[in-house]
Structures are given as C-alpha cells and as structure tokens.
Amino acid sequence: MPTILLVDxxxxxxxxxxxxxxxxxxxxxxxxxxxxxxxxxxKVKQPDLVIMDIVMHNGSGLDALKEIITFDASAKVIMCSxxxxxxxxxxxxxxxxxxxxxxxxxDGLHERVxxxxxxxxxx
Numbered sequence: 001m002p003t004i005l006l007v008d009x010x011x012x013x014x015x016x017x018x019x020x021x022x023x024x025x026x027x028x029x030x031x032x033x034x035x036x037x038x039x040x041x042x043k044v045k046q047p048d049l050v051i052m053d054i055v056m057h058n059g060s061g062l063d064a065l066k067e068i069i070t071f072d073a074s075a076k077v078i079m080c081s082x083x084x085x086x087x088x089x090x091x092x093x094x095x096x097x098x099x100x101x102x103x104x105x106x107d108g109l110h111e112r113v114x115x116x117x118x119x120x121x122x123x
Contacts, residue, residue: 002117003028003045007038007052007061008080013103017051017080024110025119035059039067046072049116053103054081054088062091069096076116080106 004027006014014031021027030045032038036059038052050068054061061079068075079092080101089100099112 001026001028002049002119003030003047004113005030005032005038005041005045005047005050005052007032007035007050007056007064009033009053009056009058013053016104017106017109020106020109021113025114027113033058035061035064035067038064039071042068042075043071048076049113050075050077051101051109051113052077052079054079054092055083062088062095065092065095065097078109078112078116080109 006017006029008014018029030041032041034056052061052064065077068077077097078099078101079097080103081088082103092100098116101109
C-alpha cells in the first residue's frame, strides 16, 4: 500500500485531502503540519508521495520541497496551494515538484496521485 505524506498547517485541509483520496483508493497516510515537520518525517519514513501546501506557519512548502529534493532527488511531490499564481507554480516545478494543484478545488487530484505512484489505470 503506497504511503502519502500530507503537509498542510490546516488540520481541516489535511482531512479533506484524505477524504478525497480515500474515496477511490487505499493509501497509508501520514501527516505533517508544517514544512519543518515534513522534512523530518520524510527523512525517516520516505513516503511514496508528498502532497504539500506552499504557505504554512513554521516552514514554507517551497523551503521544505528544496530540502526534500536535496535529500532525495527522486522524491515525488505534488504541491497544492490556494496561491496558485504562475510564479508559485513555476518555482515549485523548477525546484522539483512533479505537479501542482490549486486548493480548494483539487481538480483531478486522485488521478494525479495515481499517475505519480504509477498506479493509474488511465491510458
């Protein structure tokens, strides 16, 4: 069963993402509430995928993304943010994020997760 690390300073948002993903598949989910915690958890658990907010208290998602990619260049990270400006998207992708989803819509989140995990049944 794939392990997904959900990183958002909003507990409500983490629970919402869990609900979206668990509607169609089964994942082992672990949580972090800021970028610093995300990096620490990633180094120990090495999840199959990270879904991470950009703007958080106590450690931004972009800073955490940089550290995670430095630790593991093959890390699969999907950034999500309500601040889905072109600049944020390009910066996240330039650092090494595999995809970007705008909150709170999460359009195609499940499909994007499956694609990153290599479990997609779509052509």
